[in-house]
Structure formats: C-alpha cells, structure tokens
Amino acid sequence: EVRLVESGGGLVQPGGSLRLSCIVSGFTFSDNYMDWVRQAPGKGLEWVGHSQNKANGYITQYAASVQGRFTISRDDAKKSLYLQMDSLKTEDTAVYYCVRPHTWTGAFDIWGQGTVVTVSS
Amino acid sequence: DIVMTQSPDSLAVSLGERATINCKSSQTLLYSSNNKNFLAWYQQKPGQPPKLLFYWASTRASGVPDRFSGSASGTDFTLTVSSLQAEDVAVYYCQQYYSTPWTFGQGTKVEIK
Numbered sequence: 001e002v003r004l005v006e007s008g009g010g011l012v013q014p015g016g017s018l019r020l021s022c023i024v025s026g027f028t029f030s031d032n033y034m035d036w037v038r039q040a041p042g043k044g045l046e047w048v049g050h051s052q053n054k055a056n057g058y059i060t061q062y063a064a065s066v067q068g069r070f071t072i073s074r075d076d077a078k079k080s081l082y083l084q085m086d087s088l089k090t091e092d093t094a095v096y097y098c099v100r101p102h103t104w105t106g107a108f109d110i111w112g113q114g115t116v117v118t119v120s121s
Numbered sequence: 122d123i124v125m126t127q128s129p130d131s132l133a134v135s136l137g138e139r140a141t142i143n144c145k146s147s148q149t150l151l152y153s154s155n156n157k158n159f160l161a162w163y164q165q166k167p168g169q170p171p172k173l174l175f176y177w178a179s180t181r182a183s184g185v186p187d188r189f190s191g192s193a194s195g196t197d198f199t200l201t202v203s204s205l206q207a208e209d210v211a212v213y214y215c216q217q218y219y220s221t222p223w224t225f226g227q228g229t230k231v232e233i234k
Contacts, residue, residue: 044227045165
C-alpha cells in the first residue's frame with residue numbers, strides 16, 4: 001500500500017521554526033519528485049514547493065510566499081521528505097500535506113493526511 | 122504565474138441532476154510535445170486530503186466513477202458530474218502543472234439542493 005505520513009506539526013510563535021517530516025512507503029521514493037502543499041483554515045490549496053529526484057540533482061523550487069524561509073530536503077535511504085520552516089508568520093498557519101506527483105503525468109496522485117501547523121503568540 | 126479561476130464558487134444541485142464546474146487558466150496548459158493539457162481536478166471532502174479525479178484534463182484517475190467527466194477547450198476546462206450523488210458533496214479544485222509555481226483554482230463547493 002502506498003502511504004505518506006506527515007509529522008512534526010504543532011504550535012509555534014511568530015518568528016519561530018518548525019521541521020515537518022514525511023515518511024513514505026509502498027513505492028520507490030528515490031525515483032520520485034515530492035511536493036508540499038498547504039491549506040489555511042477554511043481556504044484553498046497552495047503549493048509550497050518541491051524536491052526533484054536524484055536524477056535531476058535534487059533541485060528544489062518554492063512558492064514566492066515561502067522562498068528564503070522554507071527549505072525542502074530529503075533522505076532517500078530513509079524514504080523521508082522534510083520541510084524546514086523558519087521565520088514563521090501567522091499566515092503560515094495551515095494543514096501541510098506531503099504529496100507525490102505521478103511520475104508520468106505530474107498530477108498529485110498520492111496525498112498524506114496532513115499535519116497542522118499553527119503560528120500564534 | 123499562471124492564474125486559475127474557477128466558477129462558480131459554489132453550487133447546489135438536486136440528487137440525480139448534472140453539476141458543472143468551470144476552470145479557466147490565464148495561459149495555455151497544452152504541451153505541444155505530447156498534445157496534453159497539464160490540468161488536474163481534485164475532490165476534497167471535509168476533514169480529508171484532496172483526491173485526484175482527472176489528469177491531463179480528461180483522463181479519469183483510477184477508481185473514479187464514470188459519472189465524472191473532464192473536458193478542455195483552449196484555456197477553458199470543465200468538470201461535469203452527470204448525475205449527482207450524495208457522496209459527491211465536496212469542494213472541487215482544478216490545478217495546473219504546466220509550469221511552476223503549480224497553482225490551484227480557488228475551489229468550488231458542491232452541495233445538495
């Protein structure tokens with residue numbers, strides 16, 4: 001069974017940091033790009049960024065709203081994806097989803113259940 | 122960035138009736154190399170992550186009932202539910218994966234009338 005399990009969410013003060021993790025199973029993680037998508041309370045979906053695979057040099061790309069504050073990394077041996085979030089703002093409050101884009105189509109075919117991040121004083 | 126605009130924001134449809142959701146992209150999503158539109162549709166039910174319904178605008182994902190269909194005309198895309206069922210109550214999103222940053226429509230909430 002293909003699974004993505006996020007962890008690491010919680011309550012953090014503005015300006016603080018948090019590191020999210022996503023552990024995957026059921027597919028060859030190292031072959032895949034991996035993405036993070038977030039959803040603020042009662043709002044729509046927003047792409048956060050992605051990590052390309054080893055064959056593409058682990059290139060990372062980010063949304064403008066998080067560029068310079070968030071860093072995506074991965075450990076293929078541990079089948080894990082990470083999202084380091086620094087200089088957090090109240091507007092970063094959201095459910096963060098770990099997402100797998102399908103290798104051929106690029107559409108997001110597998111989603112984790114999400115982890116909740118709340119930025120508040 | 123490519124802007125995705127959905128309409129309507131919400132709609133209420135009677136059970137068994139047709140529901141139609143529109144999505145317009147600010148630029149082409151058609152890759153000339155494979156003649157595919159890089160447009161996906163997702164369904165999100167309360168408390169759940171989104172679920173992929175369609176990729177390449179009109180290719181149904183595995184397990185999606187055939188009452189759902191997707192179509193494309195230029196930069197206009199449509200998701201149709203031919204006969205709405207109670208379990209189809211959800212928010213539906215379109216998304217372009219033609220160029221980064223990947224962007225989503227604002228969502229369309231579908232309810233039962």
